[in-house]
Amino acid sequence: MPRKAVVIPDDRSIITTIQLCVSDALVKSGAGVLIGTVTSMFFVNRKRWPIIVGFGLAMGFSWANCR
Template sequence: MAQTLAEDQYGRKIDRCLTDTVVKFGGGLVLGGMFSLLFFKRRAWPIIMGSGFGIGMAYTNCERSLNGK
């Protein structure tokens, strides 16, 4: 059996965090853009808020993953 090094496990966690951040940021950006176009007369704040929520959720997931909880 091959052993996995601690550095490799940490690297995989960081890769998952970056992927999760990109996906959640993109989802928040798209959702905010849709709300901006459909309901808020093309204002910028729904896009910014959706992106911020996405990054915040990704940060929480990464923090939980890296702390081992």
């Protein structure tokens, strides 16, 4: 049985890279805000800082993933 060749694109265009980074940032920031909102509502008496921290952490993770 022949093996399938794995194609790894090592030359992506800059537009594709930017699109992947932006979509990753949107997904992760949405998840961070959602987790921060749930934490704020149920655990810390409706403060705003868990939402900001969740957003900041998510943006940091997406920035590190883009590099």
